[in-house]
Amino acid sequence: MFFHHFPEDEKVNRYQRHIQLAEVGAEGQAKLEAAKVLIVGAGGLGCPALQYLAAAGIGTIGIVDGDRVSLTNLQRQVLFDEKDIGLNKAERAKSKLEKFNSDIEIQSFPFHLGLENAEDILSKFDLVLDCTDNFVTRYLINDICVRINKPFVHGSLYKYEGQVSVFNYQNGPSYRCLFPNPPKAGDVPNCNEIGVLGVLPGIIGTIQATEAIKMILGLGEVLSGKLLHYDLLHHNQKILEFERNEELIAKIKESKNIELVDTDDCQLDVQISIEEITDLDKALLIDVRELDEFPRIEKANVSEIPLSQLTQMIGEIPSKGMKIFFCASGVRSNQALAVAKKENIPNCFSLLEGAEELENWIKK
Template sequence: MNTKRYIRQTILKSFGAEAQQKLKTAKVLVVGAGGLGVPVLQYLNAMGVGVLGIVENDTIDLSNLQRQVLYSEAEVGLPKLEVARQKLVAQNSETVLHTYATFLTPGNALEIIEKYDLVVDATDNFPTRYLINDACVMLQKPFVYGALHEFEGQVSVFNYKGGPTYRCLFPTMPGKGEMPDCNENGVLGVIPGIIGNLQALEAVKVLTGIGKPLAGTLLIFDGLSQQYQKINFEAVKENLKRTALETSYETISCDTDFSISADVFSSLLQQKNIQIIDVRTPLEFSDFHFEEAKNIPLQELTTRISEIDSSQPVYLVCQSGVRSTKAYHQLKDTINTTFYELEGGINNYLKYAVSH
């Protein structure tokens, strides 16, 4: 280890060479290399964490650049995982990097997570958070949580030394229509940087034993007022006894008959005059859309119902399937026609199209 490299840390009396050595021998898994994952990876890498694992299976989109500052315009369309790996190596060649070009699933979560001392949740969806939580409980690994919403963010540390888990704070997963959607609600670009850095700090505290980690405490940051609020919560003993993962962590909708798969939708596109209502924003629509699609953003849906032809079926699409589900529930009792939504949204369709 290059002692000069970390001198600004090791001269700290409450940190020193001992804590630096703990970082060097630490193994941290970061799930997600997006808005939260980028600052987490950059700072843990710079500070001398010995082994970093990265789980990521997405590509760089132009809309990512507003907050995912590791990436550049020239890299749009490239795999985040490969670009992040190259830049992290250039930043600190001493770090051992393990990359996983996959999504975390019940089939691979235990195998991947068991190799690490700590997991940083840098995802943007509830199913993966519950999966990370359950795997960490089973493997007795702490994990650092972060979440974003518009101008706010949350940070906490779960499963630390027998402390509360994610399920102790959020016992059940919200329904599909109840989930916040960053594509619809947005997030101010600097907020992920703030929350991601707080996550990196919590990871360092857990790994080195300095300070007091946010175990049993949810930190809420309000960027507009620059205020922090702390909410304490207790462990629920039953949540510490998990012995198996769920078969699936996908949300279950009571309305399963209105979703159509990417392959069925692909066949429908061969027909003429199919009525597709795209409920994304105009900016997303201009970036990519189906030829037959009409753009009616979700926020404008109730005031533009007259633009929908009730004499033929309506196929609702959005980026990931969240907004199209909301649109379905808004419209199903308003217009006397048949509604369908593209399962997994345009993201899922494009993956299907590439593989076929």
């Protein structure tokens, strides 16, 4: 990759409006350049946050996202366009941002954040933005950040309302101090069923970027120990104070292993449509129908593991590479996905279509 590094005077020119601020100056701009910020989730919140962080000249930006761009994303995920559909979000975001600012380093992690990789990735950065869309990853980010002493900026949405807070900052409280108990599985609607006004993640993601920049520059008051609650319909804002729960923090720090919370929400947003698969030959297709169901799919990269035997045969699924479960209609493949997730097998997807549509697609 060719990086076009601007000479020093052009840099001054580029960030002039920052440098003109007495509270920022050239020193502040140098702090932004030295900063390493990780954005987990390049979706509704991540896209606007990334744009402003890249524009501000954050020297190193990491992007984690295992999802692919779909048409329904374009209503709010403003970094992407129609040509990106089917492509990985972290990689597309990286390539777009490099055009905005060729003077910064952008790293993409084109897979989901999980137990197996979270600590490694988070450790490489000074500051994390939680722009995810599910409680499983939110609690995972929190617990890892508490253990490795990393501050993170939380942003989350529901329809017309958003929440922002900064956790684990200078001995401040964590997400679990605010919400100790993760919602139960039944408490969480499937993420695909919830509407959201497209501008809302724009507002909330931009506030997350604001907090990140303020923390790096030491400007103003950071939302540590404070939950900003914003209601777009009436522009009602509340800032709610809460305290650090020493007992809970100690528990997270001292526990031997981190456990995923069992709120089974959008973590399972790994349903994939045939059209979204960029290379059908590269993925391992796992047929979870019983062996007497037709049509059988004759293809070198198809493996047959009926759902009824999946748990016993789980060792046969490689952890490397993309795995796509399919069945007759997409129901059992979802169950297979849940089994794989429980076993911590990364990079698994469930095919939205059934075997018949898959066969037709292959013939085409």
